[in-house]
Amino acid sequence: MRLTNWTDYSLRVLMYCAACAQRDQPATISEIAEAHGISRSHLTKIVMTLSGMGLLETTRGRGGGLRLLKPAKDIVLGDVVRQTETDFTQVECFDAEHNSCRLDGYCRLKGALQQAMASYLQVLDGVTLADLVAPMAQPQGARLGQPMRVVPGLPRLALL
Known part of the structure; x- marks a missing residue:
């Protein structure tokens, strides 16, 4: 099971905003784009979608930016993935309209x-956004003696 870049970037935006929730200045699209090496225009589309889903508040102008509309502990990862993924079709037989598998009806792969x-x-329904940005003693994947990547304005979290 693989997430699309759209969902991956959506989760990154939400996590970044959650990590910045206590800052005076809200996170910005440019800041997130630079931190993750993602196109600003692509992130703008994602932010607009997340705003339409009721997850982000966007404010234009000086001092503007992105803030979560609800607490990170109330944003469930499974809900976000269901809303941002466009296709959960893993194999041809999942799509009744385009299924030409000769084993359909006999094969148990689809059920599995x-x-x-x-x-x-x-x-994913058991994981909240707050769970994803909780400070960790040592980020997963970090090795002793290996420097962590630090993003200005963000607490030292699991951003490697």
């Missing part, structure tokens, strides 16, 4: 993959 997807989403 549907069960795996349901389990995948169930795990």
Whole structure:
């Protein structure tokens, strides 16, 4: 199971905003684009979508930026993934309109993959945005003696 770049970037925007929630100045699209090496114009589209989903408040002008509309502890990862992913079709037989598999009706792969997807989403339903940005003693993947990548204005979290 693989997330699209759209969902990946959506989660990065939300995590960045959650990590910046206590700052006086809100996070900006330019700041997030630079921190993650993502196109500013692409992030603008994502931010507009997240705003339309009721997750982000956007303010234009000087002192403007992005803030979460609800607390990070109330944003469930499974909900965000369901809303940002456009296609959960893993194999051809998931799509009744385009299914030409000769094993359809006899094969148990479809059921196994549907069960795996349901389990995948169930795990994500147990994770909130706050869980993703909670300070950690040592970020996953970090090695002793290896410097962490620090983004100005963000607390030292799991940004490697």
